[in-house]
Amino acid sequence: MSFDPIAFLERAVQIPSDENVSAMREFLCTTLRDHGVEPEIDEAGNVIASRGDGALHTLLNTHIDTVSPHVPFERDGETIRGRGSCDAKGPLSAMLAAFLESDPDGTLTLAITPDEETLSMGAHHLSLEFDRCIVGEPTDLDVCTAAKGRFQGTLTVRGESAHAAEPETGTNAISEAGRALVALESFDADANPHPELGGPTLTPTVIEGGTATNQVPAACRITLDRRSVPPETTEAFAAALAAHLDSHVPGLDAEFRFTDRETPFLEAFETDPDSPIVEALRAAGAGEVRPFTAATEASYFASEAPTVVFGPGVLADETGAVAHGEREYVRVERVRRAATILTEALSG
Numbered sequence: 001m002s003f004d005p006i007a008f009l010e011r012a013v014q015i016p017s018d019e020n021v022s023a024m025r026e027f028l029c030t031t032l033r034d035h036g037v038e039p040e041i042d043e044a045g046n047v048i049a050s051r052g053d054g055a056l057h058t059l060l061n062t063h064i065d066t067v068s069p070h071v072p073f074e075r076d077g078e079t080i081r082g083r084g085s086c087d088a089k090g091p092l093s094a095m096l097a098a099f100l101e102s103d104p105d106g107t108l109t110l111a112i113t114p115d116e117e118t119l120s121m122g123a124h125h126l127s128l129e130f131d132r133c134i135v136g137e138p139t140d141l142d143v144c145t146a147a148k149g150r151f152q153g154t155l156t157v158r159g160e161s162a163h164a165a166e167p168e169t170g171t172n173a174i175s176e177a178g179r180a181l182v183a184l185e186s187f188d189a190d191a192n193p194h195p196e197l198g199g200p201t202l203t204p205t206v207i208e209g210g211t212a213t214n215q216v217p218a219a220c221r222i223t224l225d226r227r228s229v230p231p232e233t234t235e236a237f238a239a240a241l242a243a244h245l246d247s248h249v250p251g252l253d254a255e256f257r258f259t260d261r262e263t264p265f266l267e268a269f270e271t272d273p274d275s276p277i278v279e280a281l282r283a284a285g286a287g288e289v290r291p292f293t294a295a296t297e298a299s300y301f302a303s304e305a306p307t308v309v310f311g312p313g314v315l316a317d318e319t320g321a322v323a324h325g326e327r328e329y330v331r332v333e334r335v336r337r338a339a340t341i342l343t344e345a346l347s348g
Contacts, residue, residue: 044125056106062136063116086313091136098342105348138313
């Protein structure tokens, strides 16, 4: 039985997977079984399947969960609309076609994760050995070899409470936080921009402080969003932030802690643009080589082997947001083209 990626995609978009992926996972598994492949569902909810037999091991990864709210399926000529159409059921459809229809040059392993849009428990749980990896995301058929990481944490600035009528008897944490915010503006002043991703960013996104209108506040909390570039890691960022505040805000009583989460943050990654997997996709007709503009589970796989992000669809177009937006869509021709490119790149 031949596999039709568009028929699969039309059905997949009609299955909500924003709050629960069970139905979508069952549809994926049934599809694999219908084409002679018996999948495994591991304890983290990943769907894993393999075919081929050879020394070169290629990992194909994308996800079946979507953001909320669910947007109903609609077919408008050569455009498929609805939640997940481009992020990432369109890439999944193309990847499935290549997995099932290619004559693999080695071993192919399909690993589909259930919670990329939240905590990435599935991707973190995976323990696979592979030589190269393709992660399915909407890149408009470009080959993305790098992406910024995303860290988040809270800088807690401490003071000493006092009556607001005699503020000099305390230490105003909000005022101290103001000094910290000024210092943060120069945090990346000497950072070397990445040749593809540009410079890192550090953005205060939420500030909270004080408990009473007539009291000098004893604490102020600033949420910081960090978009990193290689080779920065979470540990290196935290150390650099502490050193910067020590030197620029003498006497500041502050502590930075990363937001609690059960899995590592998605760190920045980069793959050599001359890697064989990049060359194979380009030779098969993929577009330009460029960075991906969103954080992705490719971060987890790139530490193991050369990893690229590839797929049909766009994160945004000239009108505005596409992925995660109410008008999410993917072009049928781009899904078919992605399937052809992947099939050719993976065939011996």
